Amino acid sequence: MNNTLKSNTSKQLLWIAMAGISMFFAGLTSAVIVRSAEHGWDTIVMPEWFWYSTVAIVLSSIILIIAKKQVRKGISPTPYLVSALILGLLFSYFQVMGWNQLTAEGKYFVGPGSNPASSFLYVITFAHLMHVLGGIISLLVTTIKSVQVKYTKENYLGIELTSIYWHFLDVLWVYLFIFLLVI
């Protein structure tokens, strides 16, 4: 299979996978919409930490865009990939801190302190984080390959694919964040 074809098919495989993942979150968010229309729905106050994590993930996406620009110019993108990876790890850390903040405020996942809104909040952010972990692994592999100078300005498919998935996680998070804010 030649490089252009491989590039096209890999990207399409990724896009369709992302469509599937979106449907998974669509299922969860429709569940929230249906439930929130009924009685007993407590609006959630978004923990502060989730604002910080939003900044982290948006920043990391921007840095990945720069990384791609660099490799197109023939410059090593490694420092940018490393920065994006660190921001990704920070995002994960902030998410966990956010959950801690929620439990400290008495909003639990299960049990007497819980209510449907808090349960859903945990499930949705947990599910998203699981997908982010996949993105982090992908970013890690890409970073290692970049250190080994495996990418050239003609062929940086790995960086492209990682970026596409990462931007997807970013946009997905922003959607979920805004959704959970307004619901």
Place this chain on the structure above:
Amino acid sequence: MTNILIVLVALLVVATLVQLLRVGELLSEVKNQDLNKVTEKDNKNQSIIMALAGVLFLVSCVWQYMSWNHLMLPSASSEHGVAIDNLMAFTMILIIVVFFILHLILFFFTYKYRKAADNDVAFFYSHNNKLEYIWTIVPTIVLTAVILYGLNTWNQITNADTSDSAIIEVYAKQFNWAARYPGEDNTLGPHNYKLVQGTNALGVNMEDETSLDDKVTREVHLVVGKPVLLRFRSQDVIHSAYLPHFRVQMNCVPGMNTQFAFTPTQTTSEMKDQEGEDFEFVLLCNKICGVAHYNMQMKFVVETQEEYDTWLSGQKTLSEKLLTQN
């Protein structure tokens, strides 16, 4: 020991089949024929079998209807049930006609157009847009009629006027039913699942005065010709209240209140005259609910106002049952 025998028999059957097939293969070799080639003779035979099978199939459908029609539910014992039965008859006749016509075409074509001789050649005909329009538009028109008729009936049933309805709560649990009548104040007392305990099987809040005159029964009695609104609750899992003779069905969902309104039109004794002494109206569970799902039933009785009054006055109120020593 038996197990070994069974395995041996199975192996023997397989070995026999293998030998039979080998014989067939050798015979074909001897006759210089291709064992698995489909010949014109095959086409002729199969098309004849197909035509026969087709006719047999259609005849068997008619036979089944004629043999088993008397086992179908008797005509509806409720007002809306009559509307449902009419809609059913209309739709059934429609689909039965289509079923027969399409099958006759199918079996006729497969018989007539078999390749039984060398000059049985197919006619190269790839499409006809006009035909596509016709057989899209005609079903659309027919289905529109079916849809409108169906929605009209559905509307009638679900938007029934319940302002005069007698309200009865039907309570489902693994694995029986109970009913609660609202009593003189015509109001069912409030309930809370945390209050379910011992004799208070329905979790009724006895501190509220509207609960005191409620009556919990193990049978439901209805007055013929009077509208009733059944309100459903469930204690544990999803059940479904199915009253086939009245054409009533509604899920009973824990955490939710569902309801169904109808008016019974025939008394139990009228039905006994019609269907036999053993007849009873019955409520069945119709949503898988556990090991005894197949045996969750409650008797429904439709009677005159006087009979009903007599029966109801003989039932104890909740305050009598739960709040006084007896």
Place this chain on the structure above:
Amino acid sequence: MSDHHKETFITKYIFSIDHKMIAKQFLITGMLMGILGMLMSILFRIQLSNPGESFAVLEWFLGEKWAPGGILDPNMYLSLVTMHGTILVFWVLTAGLSGTFANFLIPLQIGARDMASGFINMLSYWFFFAATIVLLVSLFVETGPASAGWTIYPPLSALPQAIPGSGLGQDLWLVAMTLFIVSSLLGGLNYIVTILNLRTKGMSMSKLPLTIWAILITAILGVLSFPVLLSASLLLIFDRSFGTSFYLSDIVIGGEALHHTGGSPILFEHLFWFLGHPEVYIILLPALGIVSEVMSVNSRKPIFGYKAMVGAMLVIAFLSFIVWGHHMFITGMDPFLGSVFTFTTLLIAIPSAVKVFNYLATLWKASIRFTPAMLFAIGFVSTFITGGLTGLILGDSALDINIHDTYFVVGHFHIVMGLSAIYGMFAGVYHWFPKMYGRMMNKKLGYLHFWVTFICAYGVFFPMHFLGLAGLPRRYYTNSAFPMFDGLSDINEIITFFAVIGGLVQLFFVFNFFYSIFKGTKATENPWGSNTLEWTTPIERIHGNWPGEIPSVHRWPYDYSKPGAEKDFIPQTEPLKEGEIEH
């Protein structure tokens, strides 16, 4: 050019990335699971027609615990019904049907060396294999396999106290389904990308065989609907194992008031059926595609109305997303919603009818060759008509009131899925066996298989409509608890009679299949005189499919008995002659 990697037994037969081998892995796993699923139905049918009577065979298969004294335990009855449904809907009719034919046919029919990603394809099978193991393990747990129905509605499926099968058995079921969904998604990705990108020169979308169109549309349906089942299952897993209240509220069970409040079981139903309905079209569409192919080749005529057939499949796929509520008419949902779903459900009858008419038009003035595959294709049309028509009754909300969850529904869905879709699968196996294994299946056994199956299958499922109209509910361990059903025992016995014979005759098919792999008469390259590309590959089957260049395509696949041609078929690789009109 074909790959020159060194092959070991492991890379050839086990962890293969060759689509043809992966297809066969799906087929054989599907077949074996199918035998298991059918066996389960025979066991519970025996109980249904002879309640309370002792049958040694029940104890032989289920052991003393679940069939003491040869009488089926009521909990095991519900387990058998649940596992039968799960195995047949997902393992046989989804993985077995799509997994086999999508994998086998896509590269061959579009002219590609293999799928876009052989690795993802291989993963797709091994996730399926893992799912199978987990599901099989669940059969042996102490509290029994899952038993809340294949539709696993909570609270019944969430609470082990409600039914034993909702203990470990249900946990394993959910794990197996998660693995299964991943498998399905991985497969679907490949199917879509391969069809869109790896078509050979000249293979435009309008020259694709209808089988490929069907598989493409099916894959898109799967990618969009299976993930929602995943979200539904995830929330159920949380309710079961972590005490959340997504689906549970106000429950008293085993004498105990549970802490759950605020949940809704109906939420599960919405999420489940959002997959559940497209799922039945995921099952049906590949069968429709296969039948189009088999019918055309064996009628020596183009499939009638190619564009209309594609259009009808697209409309069916689109509508399939907005009809799910017809499974929920009597859940107490807003009656207006009920009206909407009746409307959309009855609409779906239109493209389905169009397809039936096109099949009949294909048979008109045809020159029919009755191979076993063709017999099953014809059987498909018959059962699709029958089952489709009863769908009109069930889709009408007012009529559904009295027949929901009765044997009327059981008859309907078995005729469309258990008969139509399976017939499509059988047609596909008989038709493509020569290409899969280089040998022919035995014709006489094929005829025997078809006729006994056709007669017995209708004998099992047609009478069920009468049982349903008599008010008999489904999933009942026995009908003897209600005197009103006493008159139905004759019908039940007839059904079981046909079920046992119909079930046993499938063993002839299995025998034919495996015998022919080793001893079948050697096939020629194109035994059916078909136009599609797979029949231009060598009989011995190689990696990369074609030994030299991949052939280019010059025409659509349906030039059969074209006037002016030498033979009654013109392969897609034949260039158009001077002045020849396309079609």
